[in-house]
Amino acid sequence: MKKRGLAALMAAMLLLVACAGETTEENEAVLPTEPSIEQPVSAEAAAEVSLVLACGRELGEVHPAKLQDVSSSLVPLLYESLVSVDNSYRWSGELAEEITQNGLNYTVVLREAVFSDGSTVRAADVVNSMEAAMEEGSLWQNELSIVEDCVVLTANMIRITVTELRPDFENLLTFPVVKVQNNGNYLGSGQYVLNREDSDRPFLEQNPNFHGAVSGPETIALNRQPNSDTLYDSLRIGRISCLFDDLSSGEAMNLSENSQIAEIGHLVFLGANGQKGIMADAGVRRAVSVSIDRQLLVDRVYASKAAATETPFHPNYYRMEGYSLPTLSMDGARQLLEAAGLAKNQEGYYSNEEQSSLRLLYNSENAYRFQAAELIQQQLGALGLLVELVPLNYEDYMAALKDGDFDLYLGELAIDASMDVRRLFQQGEGYGYGSVSSTLDNIYASYQQGNAKAELVAGVYWQQMPAIPLLYRQGTVIYHEQVAETMESLPGQPFAAVLSGQ
Secondary structure, X not given: OOOOOOHHHHHHOOOOEOOHHHOOOOOEOOOOOOXXXXXXXXXXXXOOOOOEEEEXXXXXXXXXXXXXXXXXXXXXXXXXXXXXXXXXXXXXXXXXXXXXXXXXXXEEEEOOOEOOXXXXXXXXXXHXXXXXXXXXXXXXXXXXXXXXXXXXXXXXXXXXXXXXXXXXXXXXXXXXXXXXXXOXXXXXXXXXXXEOOXXXXXXXXXXXXXXXXXXXXXXXXXXXXXXXXXHHHHHHOOOOOEEEEOOOOOHHHHXXXXXXXXXXXXXXXXXXXXXXXXXXXXXXXXXHHHHOOHHHHHHXXXXXXXXXXXXXXXXXXXXXXXXXXXXXXXXXXHHHHHXXXXXXXXXXXXXXXXXXXXXXXXXXXXXXXXXXXHHHHHHHHHHXXXXXXXXXXXXXXXXXXXXXXXXXXXXXXXXXXXXXXXXHOOEOOOOEOOOOOHHHHHHHHHHHOOOOOHHHHHHHHHHHOOEEEEEEEEEEEEEOOOOOOOOOOEOOEOOHHHHHOO
């Protein structure tokens, strides 16, 4: 089964939110409403239709790296990347036959491949594609921000120079490799090509020049979806076969159709104010972490569509295989509170002379935040900490974080496929707002240089606990009951079952 890139493409496919990698929370983004939805591909174009996918107005008219609508989910069907990434965040070559590193330079050797028109995929095409993916408006812009230069060495070799060392940098090379024709069309080397003879009813057909084993249906019908609000209704009535949803809203939970989880790399965490108050003590932060039943959050709040984690890294990350944190009981957690100078007051809650309760901020505009905050409030209450829930709209929520007006807050960050988790403990725009640890910074710098293991980062993180990791939220691929086979998904590739021939 072929596998595709991870964080960038999943970020592209968030149908109901803006790019979460730039802020601590997601913002809803609604596309302009249009009055009509076209029917699937005509009978003349495809006599038999076994699969119908949604597409937007921009398909075929916008560079695939910059697709902002539902069409972005079709990119893996049309275009190949340099590498693909699997569930354990290991990369494997796709168009790249070999990648070697020498300090800040990566040399990529391309395998023999052709675009759908039969022309050779050249090093210059890869460089041009990377440059487009680095431009403003590209959904790969943030991930490729550490790329300083990309140049052609030979007809099938390029050199990429980065500004800093990054473990698993190769995982970020998942941008679509594109050939731009003189007429403005975009060609790829993927399993399918876009047939645009009828611009109102385009469809996908198998690429006759595809290098791999041919699988999947010969033709995939496309149904224009000018407004993301129509997706769910289209699925219910059978206009489309399946759709991807990042589960930022609760609507997908109300659908009875079958579904499969899809990894999107969004880390949900409990931020802690390390600058003042009770939470400034690392022992208190560790005690809070111990008291939270993450699996209960996964099951009750996220309907089992999340993966619990006690470290900043995704629990499937291959560098963390076999690692586990030290165990600590609730009694041990209470001892940490007492070691920090807290004692139980008349109400039975731990406090000191300056502070008797904790303010937990959450974005009231997010469908899941209240449920998670309420469950955390109950669990911290069982530990002996009194928590006051403070719901705020997004604007006020962000202002309070920047002003440091909180003890705890529920946040979410998009972690890229290289598993660069610094954003959780380094402050700044689009980063966390918790405590800062020079020790952790130094260890992470050593990890970047290849002189320390991810396990050491996790261990030091546990001691410092600048923010409390909870879970990696997942998305879902929902498919209509008439779809005979399970629509299994892979990271960055919601319709993996199409390419596997299911």
